[in-house]
Amino acid sequence: MTRRLPVYLLIDTSGSMRGEPLESVKVGLEAMISSLRRDPFALESVSLSIITFDKEAKQIIPLTPLDRFKLPEITTPDSGPTHTGAALRLLCELVDTEVVTSTPDRKGDWRPLLFIMTDGKPSDLLLYKEMVKKIHKKKFAAIIACAAGMKAQTDPLKLLTDQVYSLDTLDSTTFKSFFKWISDSIGVGNRSLGASEDILLPPPPPEVNVII
Amino acid sequence: MNRSQRHLSRLANRRGPIHDLERIFDAVTEEAALNPAEREAFCRWALSSLLDNFKTHLMDRRIEIEKQIKAMGINVPNGTVNKDYHASFLLPEGLVSDVRVDGVEDLGLSLTTDGYDEYYLSGRPVKAGDFTLTLSFQTLAGAPRSSLKIPVAFNPDPRSLWRNIPTDPNIPYFKEDSATDYIRVEAGKDEAPRKDMVAASQRGRSHAREGKPRDDHFALDHCYESGWYIMAVADGAGSAKYSRKGSEVACNAAVAHCKSMLTDNPEFEKAIADYAADKEDAGKRTELTRMVIDIIYKGAVKAHEAVKKVAAANEEAKLRDFATTLMFAIAKKYDFGWFIASFWVGDGAICLFDMNSHTVKLLGTPDEGEFSGQTRFLTMPEIFHDKDVVSKRLKMTIVPDFTALFLMTDGVSDPMFETEKNLNDYDKWLHLWNKLNTGFPGDNIPGVDLSDDNEQSKNQLLRWLDFWSAGNHDDRTIAILY
Numbered sequence: 304m305t306r307r308l309p310v311y312l313l314i315d316t317s318g319s320m321r322g323e324p325l326e327s328v329k330v331g332l333e334a335m336i337s338s339l340r341r342d343p344f345a346l347e348s349v350s351l352s353i354i355t356f357d358k359e360a361k362q363i364i365p366l367t368p369l370d371r372f373k374l375p376e377i378t379t380p381d382s383g384p385t386h387t388g389a390a391l392r393l394l395c396e397l398v399d400t401e402v403v404t405s406t407p408d409r410k411g412d413w414r415p416l417l418f419i420m421t422d423g424k425p426s427d428l429l430l431y432k433e434m435v436k437k438i439h440k441k442k443f444a445a446i447i448a449c450a451a452g453m454k455a456q457t458d459p460l461k462l463l464t465d466q467v468y469s470l471d472t473l474d475s476t477t478f479k480s481f482f483k484w485i486s487d488s489i490g491v492g493n494r495s496l497g498a499s500e501d502i503l504l505p506p507p508p509p510e511v512n513v514i515i
Numbered sequence: 516m517n518r519s520q521r522h523l524s525r526l527a528n529r530r531g532p533i534h535d536l537e538r539i540f541d542a543v544t545e546e547a548a549l550n551p552a553e554r555e556a557f558c559r560w561a562l563s564s565l566l567d568n569f570k571t572h573l574m575d576r577r578i579e580i581e582k583q584i585k586a587m588g589i590n591v592p593n594g595t596v597n598k599d600y601h602a603s604f605l606l607p608e609g610l611v612s613d614v615r616v617d618g619v620e621d622l623g624l625s626l627t628t629d630g631y632d633e634y635y636l637s638g639r640p641v642k643a644g645d646f647t648l649t650l651s652f653q654t655l656a657g658a659p660r661s662s663l664k665i666p667v668a669f670n671p672d673p674r675s676l677w678r679n680i681p682t683d684p685n686i687p688y689f690k691e692d693s694a695t696d697y698i699r700v701e702a703g704k705d706e707a708p709r710k711d712m713v714a715a716s717q718r719g720r721s722h723a724r725e726g727k728p729r730d731d732h733f734a735l736d737h738c739y740e741s742g743w744y745i746m747a748v749a750d751g752a753g754s755a756k757y758s759r760k761g762s763e764v765a766c767n768a769a770v771a772h773c774k775s776m777l778t779d780n781p782e783f784e785k786a787i788a789d790y791a792a793d794k795e796d797a798g799k800r801t802e803l804t805r806m807v808i809d810i811i812y813k814g815a816v817k818a819h820e821a822v823k824k825v826a827a828a829n830e831e832a833k834l835r836d837f838a839t840t841l842m843f844a845i846a847k848k849y850d851f852g853w854f855i856a857s858f859w860v861g862d863g864a865i866c867l868f869d870m871n872s873h874t875v876k877l878l879g880t881p882d883e884g885e886f887s888g889q890t891r892f893l894t895m896p897e898i899f900h901d902k903d904v905v906s907k908r909l910k911m912t913i914v915p916d917f918t919a920l921f922l923m924t925d926g927v928s929d930p931m932f933e934t935e936k937n938l939n940d941y942d943k944w945l946h947l948w949n950k951l952n953t954g955f956p957g958d959n960i961p962g963v964d965l966s967d968d969n970e971q972s973k974n975q976l977l978r979w980l981d982f983w984s985a986g987n988h989d990d991r992t993i994a995i996l997y
Binding site: 305306336337341343344346348369372373404405406408409410411412414 | 670
């Protein structure tokens with residue numbers, strides 16, 4: 304079997320994402336996937352999984368090779384909390400079961416990439432902080448966090464990674480350029496895999512603000 | 516009987532629902548004393564309200580069937596351009612007819628059915644992209660056609676997406692995108708053929724599509740006076756910006772050091788002969804090991820230092836920007852067999868392959884991490900601080916003879932062996948040897964003629980390195996002593 308580059312996308316689907324924001328995310332995701340499909344390296348190695356989180360965290364699509372990937376329905380409840388911590392807990396479990404590590408008999412996957420997008424703040428902050436520590440032990444090649452919209456808080460995300468970006472608006476143009484950049488970053492992850500250090504991301508588009 | 520009476524009598528004598536209806540209609544309208552105009556108006560009114568009802572019923576029924584079909588969640592898998600595609604889906608039997616998928620021929624597909632409820636979409640996609648198929652069908656006669664959108668993506672053939680952009684010759688530490696070498700060692704006075712060395716290094720497709728340079732390197736040398744063969748292969752880290760220079764400097768420094776130590780070294784020759792004469796003698800072994808350390812381990816240290824020096828000379832770069840793996844070996848033929856010594860840090864493979872004895876001997880263990888692509892580099896100072904560095908990374912051996920001594924980067928060993936376990940499997944090496952001979956006819960890649968003194972084999976080997984393996988597009992370098 305070809306070794307995979309596992310890519311996990313964690314998408315906030317809490318009530319505030321209902322309507323245009325979520326539709327824009329979908330448009331962005333679709334554009335990202337079709338852009339990745341034009342990258343021969345990604346086409347042969349990237350496997351994607353989507354985890355959504357609102358009052359509950361769900362893996363709506365397990366790690367699936369890019370060439371077979373079909374974007375599933377993404378739904379959101381009317382209102383309710385944002386259980387980001389629960390999403391990270393689910394992610395930890397999934398990484399343990401889905402990502403293959405090397406043994407003498409088996410070639411491991413590439414180190415996984417994690418992208419997380421939220422428009423609010425974790426409602427389960429205690430669990431979130433606990434899970435951040437666990438995530439740090441999971442050896443992701445890169446963790447990229449995106450705070451979408453004015454109400455999104457960047458401080459909790461900064462605990463997770465130093466790669467935090469923000470989007471001012473939640474329209475489809477912004478998400479499209481954000482996800483395009485994500486797909487470029489996945490491409491880079493794909494190519495600099497010999498590295499034991501962190502991957503160097505391409506510069507983000509103007510819609511994406513770098514949070515220091 | 517007048518005409519009207521005859522008509523009524525005829526009607527009364529006929530049987531069947533229509534005639535019943537006609538009789539009842541006459542009776543009702545007569546009883547209501549409707550004149551002919553009123554009768555006609557009533558008729559029209561009655562039929563048109565029935566028709567409306569019927570239309571509503573048709574629509575309801577159609578919507579019902581459409582809902583039922585929608586609930587079945589028809590979903591077809593993605594395909595790949597120029598690869599056989601086959602998808603099937605079910606539609607409720609007897610409820611739909613005249614099923615079509617619009618424009619499907621333009622995509623290179625056709626729709627067929629088993630005649631009952633199963634439909635097949637098959638063919639070879641001709642266009643890459645995201646498409647929305649419109650599946651249309653007839654539910655009830657007289658109802659408008661129903662349709663359903665089905666998304667499908669056809670992936671491009673990955674091979675069609677690679678591009679080959681030459682490396683800009685103006686970048687710092689420019690290196691050619693490929694390299695080959697052949698060292699021909701002609702038969703001596705005894706006229707017995709002597710082993711030759713061939714090597715080729717090809718920039719990986721992942722680099723070629725972006726016009727990035729080759730990071731691998733190799734160096735071969737032969738001391739004609741003393742008969743020593745020296746070979747080195749290095750893989751510059753993909754993430755390190757000047758690793759192409761690191762690998763070059765490491766190979767050249769290791770080979771240069773070995774050559775300086777081997778051109779005229781009677782003490783070493785004697786130590787090898789003494790040890791070969793009595794391999795159980797611990798003293799002789801220690802003596803030989805001490806000398807091997809002077810040549811091989813020092814060679815590695817010199818290579819490390821040489822890279823460090825180049826890094827220090829570059830103000831805007833650090834040592835880790837030159838990160839590279841390194842493997843090198845020295846070999847010489849004696850009356851008692853071949854003496855081989857080697858050093859290996861990083862991934863890839865260095866292996867003695869012998870078809871006579873059906874054996875492989877991996878000269879060390881590849882440095883591999885938990886995940887793919889993780890390894891150790893010559894440029895990491897901790898390599899030399901490890902107290903087991905000599906026992907782990909240095910190998911020496913005496914064998915009667917061998918078919919080939921291979922040195923290769925992971926660009927070759929990953930697709931050929933996949934796992935560390937396979938690297939110790941004779942059959943896998945035999946497979947590689949056979950593949951070298953046969954090439955990859957399906958992909959139009961000819962084999963390599965590894966016969967004695969065939970200098971052309973270097974070009975054949977370079978072409979051979981273009982073999983296809985999904986997900987494996989790293990730089991590829993292989994050096995063979997055979």
